Amino acid sequence: MVAKKIRTVTDVICPFCGTLCDDLEVDIDIKEEKVIEVRNGCQIGTKKYFASNPSDHRYDKPLIKEKGSFKEVSWDEAIDKAANILIKAKRPLLYGFSSTECEAQGKGVELAEILGSILDNTASVCHGPSLLAIQDVGAPTSTLGEYKNRADLIIFWGSNPVHAHPRHLSRYSDFIRGYFRKDGRNDRFIVVVDPRNTHTAQIADIHVQINPSEDYELINAIRAILRGVEIDADEISGVPIEKVKELVETMKSCNFGVIFFGMGLTQTLSHHRNIDAAICLVRELNDHTKFLLTPMRGHYNVAGANQVFSWQTGYSYSIDFSRGYPRYNPGEFSSVDVLMRDEIDASLIVASDPASNFPAASVKNMFKYPLIVIEPHHTPTSVNADIILPPAIAGIECEGTAYRMDSVPLRLRKVKEAPGECLTDKEILEKLIEAVKKKKGE
Amino acid sequence: MAEIKLKLKKEYEFPLEADTITPDAFAGKSAADIKKLTVYHGNEEKTIGDFFDVTGEGGELNEIKIIVDGNLSNVKRIGEKMSGGEIIINDNVGMHVGNNMSGGKILVNGSADDWAGAMLKGGELEITGDAGHYVGAAYRGNWKGMQNGLIKVKGKIGDEALTWVNGSKPAKRFPTLICGAAGSFLGIHSHGGTIIVEGDCDRCIGADQVRGTIVVKGKVARILPSYKKLGEVEEIELMNGDIIKGKFTEYSGDHSVEKNHSKIDKKTGEISNSSNGRLFVAA
Numbered sequence: 001m002v003a004k005k006i007r008t009v010t011d012v013i014c015p016f017c018g019t020l021c022d023d024l025e026v027d028i029d030i031k032e033e034k035v036i037e038v039r040n041g042c043q044i045g046t047k048k049y050f051a052s053n054p055s056d057h058r059y060d061k062p063l064i065k066e067k068g069s070f071k072e073v074s075w076d077e078a079i080d081k082a083a084n085i086l087i088k089a090k091r092p093l094l095y096g097f098s099s100t101e102c103e104a105q106g107k108g109v110e111l112a113e114i115l116g117s118i119l120d121n122t123a124s125v126c127h128g129p130s131l132l133a134i135q136d137v138g139a140p141t142s143t144l145g146e147y148k149n150r151a152d153l154i155i156f157w158g159s160n161p162v163h164a165h166p167r168h169l170s171r172y173s174d175f176i177r178g179y180f181r182k183d184g185r186n187d188r189f190i191v192v193v194d195p196r197n198t199h200t201a202q203i204a205d206i207h208v209q210i211n212p213s214e215d216y217e218l219i220n221a222i223r224a225i226l227r228g229v230e231i232d233a234d235e236i237s238g239v240p241i242e243k244v245k246e247l248v249e250t251m252k253s254c255n256f257g258v259i260f261f262g263m264g265l266t267q268t269l270s271h272h273r274n275i276d277a278a279i280c281l282v283r284e285l286n287d288h289t290k291f292l293l294t295p296m297r298g299h300y301n302v303a304g305a306n307q308v309f310s311w312q313t314g315y316s317y318s319i320d321f322s323r324g325y326p327r328y329n330p331g332e333f334s335s336v337d338v339l340m341r342d343e344i345d346a347s348l349i350v351a352s353d354p355a356s357n358f359p360a361a362s363v364k365n366m367f368k369y370p371l372i373v374i375e376p377h378h379t380p381t382s383v384n385a386d387i388i389l390p391p392a393i394a395g396i397e398c399e400g401t402a403y404r405m406d407s408v409p410l411r412l413r414k415v416k417e418a419p420g421e422c423l424t425d426k427e428i429l430e431k432l433i434e435a436v437k438k439k440k441g442e
Numbered sequence: 443m444a445e446i447k448l449k450l451k452k453e454y455e456f457p458l459e460a461d462t463i464t465p466d467a468f469a470g471k472s473a474a475d476i477k478k479l480t481v482y483h484g485n486e487e488k489t490i491g492d493f494f495d496v497t498g499e500g501g502e503l504n505e506i507k508i509i510v511d512g513n514l515s516n517v518k519r520i521g522e523k524m525s526g527g528e529i530i531i532n533d534n535v536g537m538h539v540g541n542n543m544s545g546g547k548i549l550v551n552g553s554a555d556d557w558a559g560a561m562l563k564g565g566e567l568e569i570t571g572d573a574g575h576y577v578g579a580a581y582r583g584n585w586k587g588m589q590n591g592l593i594k595v596k597g598k599i600g601d602e603a604l605t606w607v608n609g610s611k612p613a614k615r616f617p618t619l620i621c622g623a624a625g626s627f628l629g630i631h632s633h634g635g636t637i638i639v640e641g642d643c644d645r646c647i648g649a650d651q652v653r654g655t656i657v658v659k660g661k662v663a664r665i666l667p668s669y670k671k672l673g674e675v676e677e678i679e680l681m682n683g684d685i686i687k688g689k690f691t692e693y694s695g696d697h698s699v700e701k702n703h704s705k706i707d708k709k710t711g712e713i714s715n716s717s718n719g720r721l722f723v724a725a
């Protein structure tokens with residue numbers, strides 16, 4: 001009998017974006033433990049699988065920086081050094097967590113509590129404002145399956161799924177046929193609100209081209225018109241008033257509407273107040289028809305990070321343990337802000353690359369102090385670290401739980417072994433916890 | 443009058459959380475006892491004595507006057523939850539100064555960082571310089587922000603001051619903010635606040651205001667589309683009965699807010715002004 005050369009794993013969950021597609025098929029070269037083919041995934045999800053193969057860009061042994069260059073060390077030495085840094089620090093920062101699985105996130109919370117550190121995840125720079133708004137005014141939302149089966153009006157506000165969540169359209173929101181939407185795309189009306197003529201706008205039924213950073217005023221006007229107020233203005237936020245009125249009619253007359261909003265709404269001027277107003281709008285639309293909204297979460301498990309942090313500390317991000325108990329205040333304890341104010345004296349970054357997307361001034365401050373990363377790849381953050389702890393990639397090289405953008409938990413699968421000496425994020429954090437506890441005499 | 447002087451003697455590397463610097467905590471204590479009170483520096487528990495020279499001693503709560511000197515720009519939470527007495531801060535001060543205070547007076551001879559006077563329940567907070575964002579605001583997720591008292595800021599304040607402010611005429615609670623100029627979203631979700639701005643304001647003021655009065659003596663960057671112009675007035679009666687004279691354009695709103703609160707007659711389209719927020723901008 002001929003020995004099998006390829007192993008195929010089916011029903012794999014894609015650990016890339018918040019859509020968390022659950023139908024991937026991955027072929028592994030058995031001899032080399034390498035991904036050789038991915039089916040059903042989109043371009044960006046597929047790339048993550050191929051990037052997990054051993055390469056010059058992948059760490060497979062713990063590294064410590066000495067005199068400007070990295071030296072391979074044993075796990076024991078790396079963990080010992082990392083624990084020393086963390087214990088010595090008076091205001092350490094633990095940041096990232098959105099691209100790993102929930103069990104590891106839970107260990108992150110445990111470590112933060114023992115250290116009395118600041119604990120934050122990437123929601124801090126993406127959908128944190130959505131969480132603030134939800135805390136202020138609640139959120140009428142639902143799972144993606146409901147939208148697939150029922151929604152006949154889809155509004156993408158400040159989001160561009162064609163590029164950021166490529167299969168969202170074909171799985172849940174646009175082309176897909178649903179139980180009450182038998183004709184798929186033809187049974188849905190698609191609206192895109194965006195200052196740019198994005199690729200999503202190009203496949204929409206209408207594109208509302210709004211002035212940048214004036215979303216709040218448009219939502220405000222829509223809410224007022226919905227309540228029967230005559231507005232004395234020719235245009236709102238660059239949109240002719242007639243068009244705004246048409247949009248209100250479209251919203252009122254649909255059977256089941258949904259707003260999928262992205263960082264075009266959360267990270268432009270007005271931030272959480274945009275979401276606050278959007279939520280109030282959706283609430284008020286329910287006087288006329290069924291309407292809901294869902295944030296387009298970016299990292300595949302940022303929703304999970306919020307869930308885990310919330311059930312363990314009461315707060316979803318920007319948490320401070322310095323007084324021994326969790327406190328919450330974005331702006332005061334959020335990573336970018338504490339770094340900008342130069343309040344941190346050591347950082348542990350888990351499964352994230354802040355150097356690529358934080359403001360330069362804050363990154364500079366982070367690099368001034370000891371930096372430990374748990375990171376599989378060469379990134380602008382990791383190459384500037386003092387200690388690199390190489391993990392197995394969750395959802396490819398180890399199992400775990402992740403939450404989809406609609407907060408549905410799914411079980412990630414392991415499709416292959418991790419290269420070299422990589423351990424899982426959870427194992428690494430457990431080792432750190434053990435070492436820190438020992439040194440503290442606990 | 444029991445005067446207690448605190449002078450910063452040591453630089454701090456991390457924000458210093460000094461919520462024990464209040465007349466309530468100092469009442470009846472000697473300087474030596476006051477020095478033993480806890481402050482937090484990074485993740486370490488320290489004492490007031492580690493960072494401050496302390497002279498004088500605390501007597502009766504309402505007799506106490508605390509004077510704080512030195513670089514206090516990152517000393518947080520001074521005057522937290524105080525219920526009487528007086529604090530004078532002779533420098534810029536860190537976040538949360540006077541948050542949740544219910545009585546007494548704080549004078550900041552300088553500027554204050556974010557959350558000054560957050561969720562104030564009474565008393566007076568005066569700042570002679572500028573103040574950061576969220577002056578007198580509700581902490582995250584709170585539906586009742588400032589409920590009474592007065593905040594005076596001579597200079598400019600940041601965004602989202604007095605969010606979810608909650609006043610009541612029958613209960614004689616008149617939470618009031620007077621400031622030199624203000625950022626955006628001033629008084630968002632106001633339920634009966636009084637806000638007077640001597641100068642200019644940024645965009646979206648009075649967003650989602652259900653009840654309350656905002657008076658702007660300068661210019662407003664952009665008035666929300668959901669505000670309705672009512673006409674010109676020469677006199678404004680504030681919620682507490684005070685009168686402001688001058689030429690103002692009156693608006694009502696926010697009319698985008700849930701219908702139970704602000705009333706528009708469906709047939710006539712007429713706005714019932716009594717249940718709406720009011721906005722006055724210098725004409």
Ligand code: SF4
Pocket residue numbers: 014015016017018019020021040041042043044045046165166167168
């Ligand atoms: S849409 Fe997102 S979850 Fe689905 S395959 Fe692409 S990257 Fe992966």
